[in-house]
Amino acid sequence: MHSNVTIAALSLSLMLGACASNIHRNDADADPYENMNRKIFAFNDKVYENIYFPIARGYRKITSQDVRNRVSNFVDNIEEPITAANYVLQLKPKEAGISVARFAVNSTLGLAGTFDVATGWGLGLERTNANTTMASWCMADGPYVVVPFVGPGTARSFAGMVVDSAADPVYWTTYKDANIHDKATYGFAAVKYTDKINSLMDLYTGFKEDSVDLYATLRSAYLQNQRKLKCRFADESDETSHFDFDFDEDMED
Amino acid sequence: MKKLLAFAAAAIVGTFCLKAYAELDAGAAEKFIKDTTSEGVEQIINADVSQAEKDKRFHKLLNNALDLDFIGQFVLGRNWKTATPQQRDQFVTTYRDLNILNWSKRFNEFKGKNFVFKGTTPSTSKGQIFVNTVVPMDQGEPAKVLWRVREKNGTYKIVDIVIEGVSIAQASRSEYTAFIKNNPGGLDALIRDLKDKLKKAQTSK
Numbered sequence: 001m002h003s004n005v006t007i008a009a010l011s012l013s014l015m016l017g018a019c020a021s022n023i024h025r026n027d028a029d030a031d032p033y034e035n036m037n038r039k040i041f042a043f044n045d046k047v048y049e050n051i052y053f054p055i056a057r058g059y060r061k062i063t064s065q066d067v068r069n070r071v072s073n074f075v076d077n078i079e080e081p082i083t084a085a086n087y088v089l090q091l092k093p094k095e096a097g098i099s100v101a102r103f104a105v106n107s108t109l110g111l112a113g114t115f116d117v118a119t120g121w122g123l124g125l126e127r128t129n130a131n132t133t134m135a136s137w138c139m140a141d142g143p144y145v146v147v148p149f150v151g152p153g154t155a156r157s158f159a160g161m162v163v164d165s166a167a168d169p170v171y172w173t174t175y176k177d178a179n180i181h182d183k184a185t186y187g188f189a190a191v192k193y194t195d196k197i198n199s200l201m202d203l204y205t206g207f208k209e210d211s212v213d214l215y216a217t218l219r220s221a222y223l224q225n226q227r228k229l230k231c232r233f234a235d236e237s238d239e240t241s242h243f244d245f246d247f248d249e250d251m252e253d
Numbered sequence: 254m255k256k257l258l259a260f261a262a263a264a265i266v267g268t269f270c271l272k273a274y275a276e277l278d279a280g281a282a283e284k285f286i287k288d289t290t291s292e293g294v295e296q297i298i299n300a301d302v303s304q305a306e307k308d309k310r311f312h313k314l315l316n317n318a319l320d321l322d323f324i325g326q327f328v329l330g331r332n333w334k335t336a337t338p339q340q341r342d343q344f345v346t347t348y349r350d351l352n353i354l355n356w357s358k359r360f361n362e363f364k365g366k367n368f369v370f371k372g373t374t375p376s377t378s379k380g381q382i383f384v385n386t387v388v389p390m391d392q393g394e395p396a397k398v399l400w401r402v403r404e405k406n407g408t409y410k411i412v413d414i415v416i417e418g419v420s421i422a423q424a425s426r427s428e429y430t431a432f433i434k435n436n437p438g439g440l441d442a443l444i445r446d447l448k449d450k451l452k453k454a455q456t457s458k
Contacts, residue, residue, distance in 0.1 A: 127394065213428045224424070
């Protein structure tokens, strides 16, 4: 089941990606389904405000910052093998090695990953994912889409999300034991998404307060983040190329 | 005669090279950001003074450090060209005041943190350079913060801040362009909306 989903996701990404250029100078150009996306975005906003954020606020009420830090570390550690595998696929052995070492150190000395001991040893957290791996192999990002209950992404990033979930270590380490498989998979997913929503809630609320068009602001932030992902065959020397356009354009100085 | 011409040509080229170097003095740009961030963190965020005094100091610091007239023009994009002088004036004034308030708020998030300087990166735009910094966070990866610095008449000003690959100026430009395009009131409606936000931000302080 997992591998079928992965293949379908990759095919979808290739199909959609082939229709689009990797670099859209204008955010609106990357968003051919803007009307529909805006409607889903408005729906998602209601979901965040009425379901997700109350859960995150409840979580904050019953936990201290220290407990939340331990939970974040635990989630990061469980996902570390996915990071390591993606670094291997990106042909980055040094980063893959650091990731493996982090997993070994934090899983043991870090008490099942709840303490990030490895960072103190100079093995800092550097996350990566299947979306970045596909980008590194020059796969185009495809159109910008907003998915109900999930949020914004591109065809490639959603395909990446499916690939990463298919590699979920919790799934593969428990699938032989039917008694704990579902509990472990759903339990970890609940913890993981509560942690993610908790870390994103303030950022979203801040953007909402400051922006006159929240949809456009978040689209720009998301697409800028995608553009910084480099294709391994492109010129890597210019790290700032995705935001270093002609700043004097349209200016009367 | 040939030697004299070659010498003259070399002198002219040399003068241009010196000028280009003077325009992009990486050390001076980095020092400017070091001074600005240390003033912001040490003398304002971490200082034991009243909030009113902090606000006053922030206003002065950001007014001096950010080139808000330049940023204001940039974020309006093509709409700047079609705007009337009155609209331009109103937009820049409102944008300036609103941003000073918003940036004070953002700077506060760096309480107890420090900027680690990682050199500079050249920009393709004339007289500009990126100063690279990272901010170690309590949890997870350190945040990458790039400061786009513009030199004009020997003075350095910040024209953009790129946090984790997201340019604030570009995001604002995209936001305002979309607002003007989708709103029948156009630029006037944008100015009205920004004034409302400013009023709200001032009263909620």
